[in-house]
Amino acid sequence: xxxxxxxxxxxxxxxxxxxxxxxxxxxxxxxxxxxxxxxxxxxxxxxxxxxxxxxxxxxxxxxxxxxxxxxxxxxxxxxxxxxxxxxxxxxxxxxxxxxxxxxxxxxxxxxxxxxxxxxxxxxxxxxxxxxxxxxxxxxxxxxxxxxxxxxxx
Amino acid sequence: xxxxxxxxxxxxxxxxxxxxxxxxxxxxxxxxxxxxxxxxxxxxxxxxxxxxxxxxxxxxxxxxxxxxxxxxxxxxxxxxxxxxxxxxxxxxxxxxxxxxxxxxxxxxxxxxxxxxxxxxxxxxxxxxxxxxxxxxxxxxxxxxxxxxxxxxxxxxxxxxxxxxxxxxxxxxxxxxxxxxxxxxxxxxxxxxxxxxxxxxxxxxxxxxxxxxxxxxxxxxxxxxxxxxxxxxxxxxxxxxxxxxxxxxxxxxxxxxxxxxxxxxxxxxxxxxxxxxxxxxxxxxxxxxxxxxxxxxxxxxxxxxxxxxxxxxxxxxxxxxxxxxxxxxxxxxxxxxxxxxxxxxxxxxxxxxxxxxxxxxxxxxxxxxxxxxxxxxxxxxxxxxxxxxxxxxxxxxxxxxxxxxxxxxxxxxxxxxxxxxxxxxxxxxxxxxxxxxxxxxxxxxxxxxxxxxxxxxxxxxxxxxxxxxxxxxxxxxxxxxxxxxxxxxxxxxxxxxxxxxxxx
Amino acid sequence: xxxxxxxxxxxxxxxxxxxxxxxxxxxxxxxxxxxxxxxxxxxxxxxxxxxxxxxxxxxxxxxxxxxxxxxxxxxxxxxxxxxxxxxxxxxxxxxxxxxxxxxxxxxxxxxxxxxxxxxxxxxxxxxxxxxxxxxxxxxxxxxxxxxxxxxxxxxxxxxxxxxxxxxxxxxxxxxxxxxxxxxxxxxxxxxxxxxxxxxxxxxxxxxxxxxxxxxxxxxxxxxxxxxxxxxxxxxxxxxxxxxxxxxxxxxxxxxxxxxxxxxxxxxxxxxxxxxxxxxxxxxxxxxxxxxxxxxxxxxxxxxxxxxxxxxxxxxxxxxxxxxxxxx
Numbered sequence: 001x002x003x004x005x006x007x008x009x010x011x012x013x014x015x016x017x018x019x020x021x022x023x024x025x026x027x028x029x030x031x032x033x034x035x036x037x038x039x040x041x042x043x044x045x046x047x048x049x050x051x052x053x054x055x056x057x058x059x060x061x062x063x064x065x066x067x068x069x070x071x072x073x074x075x076x077x078x079x080x081x082x083x084x085x086x087x088x089x090x091x092x093x094x095x096x097x098x099x100x101x102x103x104x105x106x107x108x109x110x111x112x113x114x115x116x117x118x119x120x121x122x123x124x125x126x127x128x129x130x131x132x133x134x135x136x137x138x139x140x141x142x143x144x145x146x147x148x149x150x151x152x153x
Numbered sequence: 154x155x156x157x158x159x160x161x162x163x164x165x166x167x168x169x170x171x172x173x174x175x176x177x178x179x180x181x182x183x184x185x186x187x188x189x190x191x192x193x194x195x196x197x198x199x200x201x202x203x204x205x206x207x208x209x210x211x212x213x214x215x216x217x218x219x220x221x222x223x224x225x226x227x228x229x230x231x232x233x234x235x236x237x238x239x240x241x242x243x244x245x246x247x248x249x250x251x252x253x254x255x256x257x258x259x260x261x262x263x264x265x266x267x268x269x270x271x272x273x274x275x276x277x278x279x280x281x282x283x284x285x286x287x288x289x290x291x292x293x294x295x296x297x298x299x300x301x302x303x304x305x306x307x308x309x310x311x312x313x314x315x316x317x318x319x320x321x322x323x324x325x326x327x328x329x330x331x332x333x334x335x336x337x338x339x340x341x342x343x344x345x346x347x348x349x350x351x352x353x354x355x356x357x358x359x360x361x362x363x364x365x366x367x368x369x370x371x372x373x374x375x376x377x378x379x380x381x382x383x384x385x386x387x388x389x390x391x392x393x394x395x396x397x398x399x400x401x402x403x404x405x406x407x408x409x410x411x412x413x414x415x416x417x418x419x420x421x422x423x424x425x426x427x428x429x430x431x432x433x434x435x436x437x438x439x440x441x442x443x444x445x446x447x448x449x450x451x452x453x454x455x456x457x458x459x460x461x462x463x464x465x466x467x468x469x470x471x472x473x474x475x476x477x478x479x480x481x482x483x484x485x486x487x488x489x490x491x492x493x494x495x496x497x498x499x500x501x502x503x504x505x506x507x508x509x510x511x512x513x514x515x516x517x518x519x520x521x522x523x524x525x526x527x528x529x530x531x532x533x534x535x536x537x538x539x540x541x542x543x544x545x546x547x548x549x550x551x552x553x554x555x556x557x558x559x560x561x562x563x564x565x566x567x568x569x570x571x572x573x574x575x576x577x578x579x580x581x582x583x584x585x586x587x588x589x590x591x592x593x594x595x596x597x598x599x600x601x602x603x604x605x606x607x608x609x610x611x612x613x614x615x616x617x618x619x620x621x622x623x624x625x626x627x628x629x630x631x632x633x634x635x636x637x638x639x640x641x642x643x644x645x646x647x648x649x650x651x652x653x654x655x656x
Numbered sequence: 657x658x659x660x661x662x663x664x665x666x667x668x669x670x671x672x673x674x675x676x677x678x679x680x681x682x683x684x685x686x687x688x689x690x691x692x693x694x695x696x697x698x699x700x701x702x703x704x705x706x707x708x709x710x711x712x713x714x715x716x717x718x719x720x721x722x723x724x725x726x727x728x729x730x731x732x733x734x735x736x737x738x739x740x741x742x743x744x745x746x747x748x749x750x751x752x753x754x755x756x757x758x759x760x761x762x763x764x765x766x767x768x769x770x771x772x773x774x775x776x777x778x779x780x781x782x783x784x785x786x787x788x789x790x791x792x793x794x795x796x797x798x799x800x801x802x803x804x805x806x807x808x809x810x811x812x813x814x815x816x817x818x819x820x821x822x823x824x825x826x827x828x829x830x831x832x833x834x835x836x837x838x839x840x841x842x843x844x845x846x847x848x849x850x851x852x853x854x855x856x857x858x859x860x861x862x863x864x865x866x867x868x869x870x871x872x873x874x875x876x877x878x879x880x881x882x883x884x885x886x887x888x889x890x891x892x893x894x895x896x897x898x899x900x901x902x903x904x905x906x907x908x909x910x911x912x913x914x915x916x917x918x919x920x921x922x923x924x925x926x927x928x929x930x931x932x933x934x935x936x937x938x939x940x941x942x943x944x945x946x947x948x949x950x951x952x953x954x955x956x957x958x959x960x961x962x963x964x965x966x967x968x969x970x971x972x973x974x975x976x977x978x979x980x981x982x983x
Binding site for chain 3: 195196198199202203206292293294295296297336337339340341342343344347349350351352353354355356422423472476477478479480482483484485486488489492493495497498499500501502562563603607610611613
Binding site for chain 2: 006007010014017021024029032036037038040041045046048049052053055056077078080081082083084088089091092095096100104111112115116118123126130131134138144146147
């Protein structure tokens with residue numbers, strides 16, 4: 001069960017998001033020739049979001065049990081997940097420059113070495129092995145094109 | 154009976170060595186294509202069309218159709234093992250299938266998926282054989298109000314995806330509906346929420362979103378625990394490598410449910426297999442004796458949607474072969490193929506080229522058997538993938554996801570979107586928002602809005618058209634009833650509490 | 657100085673310059689796979705046409721390398737057009753355009769590329785359209801329909817694509833010319849447009865004769881007008897819209913080939929040559945006939961003029977349609 005603080009924050013974010021949607025939707029035509037225009041649907045979606053998210057915030061206020069769970073543990077773990085995500089985003093950014101093969105190997109090395117503290121040799125082995133497998137299956141066998149670097153993979 | 158004579162003709166065509174061979178090639182290729190996310194049957198068939206020009210036409214359509222329904226078999230493999238939806242219609246399979254895999258029952262999940270697909274595929278072919286023309290005529294009665302009601306019914310399924318918090322499920326669904334509005338509005342050519350990006354004019358790529366939320370999100374959640382906590386219980390013994398007899402008994406209704414819903418939805422041009430899989434999942438949960446267990450690894454939760462998306466393939470061939478109307482992308486290419494070979498698909502196709510139609514129908518029976526025979530023995534093999542150490546598995550999942558999403562449109566932008574959705578999926582997991590509800594919204598949002606506006610255009614702004622037409626009125630009534638279920642249950646539980654307090 | 661001593665070096669120099677000029681504008685020949693960009697997904701109209709043309713070009717050995725169709729769907733043609741524009745300087749990429757490549761940028765602010773930015777190569781096809789009704793409907797010709805529309809303003813409906821599509825624009829032009837009004841319901845796929853007509857939920861649609869052909873043969877559809885200058889060969893009994901007294905400009909649905917911006921002259925000449933030979937082949941003529949397309953072969957300055965004129969015409973019609981014109 002998510003802690004109430006989590007519910008509160010997510011509720012607040014969704015309320016803000018809903019308001020943003022409404023602000024864009026009102027600039028679009030509400031009624032077209034016949035029937036709703038392009039602003040109709042988003043407007044009601046935004047309203048729905050604001051209402052339900054506000055309810056979520058309200059419910060998390062009213063909740064009796066003050067579950068002061070130890071947040072520090074889950075935040076540290078969250079840090080690992082976010083690090084992994086950042087590594088992936090970096091790899092995606094590199095895809096276009098240095099090609100799939102290398103980016104993937106770099107990502108794998110980061111995941112195994114940095115996040116898991118396992119030997120670098122293992123990481124390189126796994127990375128290169130998988131990259132070669134991907135290349136063989138997708139590029140060679142299936143004729144799917146993957147982002148290439150200068151060196152052709 | 155005429156149908157039997159025709160079927161015999163069909164088998165005589167389908168059982169020739171060359172047609173058998175190409176049927177096998179088609180279904181194997183289809184399975185491979187279905188397993189890999191991103192590379193879809195539509196693109197594969199399009200790539201192979203030039204090769205088919207040199208073939209006999211009946212052989213060619215047998216092969217291409219094999220790819221089509223074979224892909225539905227394969228789509229479940231990565232959904233169950235890796236939480237990566239191989240096809241958009243396999244998203245629902247991820248819900249319970251992946252959970253079963255985590256409990257060491259991957260084999261059972263894969264096996265039941267193959268069996269359900271076989272049953273549904275066979276029902277689909279039966280349907281195609283026996284009721285195609287009348288079904289096509291019935292499907293013509295579906296105008297925008299009926300589609301709207303169908304979409305609303307689909308959205309009502311959110312009730313069954315809710316888990317603990319109905320509010321969060323609704324919020325997730327609303328976000329999904331919003332995601333569906335991104336892009337160019339069909340009716341007014343206005344662009345909405347595109348943030349000035351040309352690449353968003355077509356909307357968010359569905360595969361990028363689902364792979365991001367499910368696959369990447371899941372890996373990110375797992376990354377939290379250092380040393381990769383034993384995420385997957387290793388299956389011990391044969392019991393977990395294949396579904397048990399008890400499993401088969403449990404899924405009796407699911408087989409029927411998936412087949413019927415899938416076939417009917419497939420016959421409606423424009424409504425996709427994804428809708429069918431959500432509806433059959435919802436129905437299965439509604440009639441189940443242990444609905445609260447859905448989402449934790451219930452085998453019927455795999456059998457129903459898997460059946461639905463296979464029967465849908467058979468259903469999609471109904472409008473194509475009886476009216477020459479393609480129901481979706483893949484059938485549009487099959488239509489293109491037929492035209493390229495010089496046929497004119499339309500109402501007269503079956504009469505004028507019986508060996509093409511009945512040969513195809515017969516080969517679909519054969520194809521379904523082949524797929525079952527192929528897939529079942531592979532199940533234990535596939536299940537071994539889960540024995541890979543997590544430090545190989547996670548890069549593997551990242552890699553497949555990136556490659557899969559990239560290969561849809563050769564677009565790096567899509568891969569970026571996948572990355573962003575991955576973060577979203579992770580946050581949703583942490584905060585207990587059901588991802589399936591968001592996907593439901595995304596899938597149905599387009600169709601829902603479109604159908605509503607089309608209906609109002611038809612009725613000149615009169616909204617009662619939705620309720621006064623018999624089919625749409627009925628569907629809406631069912632949808633409203635379902636949506637009221639949580640409220641009814643709450644009232645009942647209050648009453649029970651009140652009685653207990655008094656007593 | 658003797659004339660000879662001046663003439664000779666000048667002649668030699670001129671000859672050298674000319675040969676050097678030839679060397680510069682050396683003939684272009686594709687040396688690797690050719691990319692053909694289309695704006696629809698696999699199975700869409702442009703996609704199928706591109707694949708067919710690629711197949712025929714290879715069959716007739718008009719190109720030395722494979723032609724690979726690349727799908728770039730999104731925002732109508734916007735994604736495909738911007739992709740093609742990004743390929744500036746690339747000599748092995750071409751794009752297959754249709755009418756929407758001209759009209760879409762006029763209404764979409766996010767579109768960064770217009771047809772003027774790209775290099776025209778050839779126009780290959782003019783797709784005619786017809787107006788069809790359900791076979792058992794009471795409308796036997798345009799007059800019947802117009803009369804019914806006049807009696808019941810805004811009651812009848814037509815199924816079609818987006819509001820900037822040819823279907824709708826023709827409707828607006830006809831409405832204006834006849835003083836009537838009927839509704840337009842957008843359906844994204846041709847299949848749905850047709851099924852709604854067959855189901856009786858709309859009364860009318862604009863459809864390509866190829867699509868309509870089979871339905872007519874089966875007795876499900878009736879064509880009441882041809883939206884062409886002359887009657888169609890396959891439908892000799894169907895009068896054109898002008899013959900029926902409705903004088904509206906006909907919006908052509910053209911399909912052809914474009915190259916990335918500022919394509920080098922040799923490349924343009926190469927492709928023009930290829931398609932010139934292509935247009936004469938029997939297999940292309942057969943394809944045109946099978947699909948009931950009109951041979952719309954056009955290249956060079958007349959093609960550029962056609963695209964410019966079309967842009968102007970579209971801008972006018974779109975403004976009348978009430979669409980937000982941004983360019």
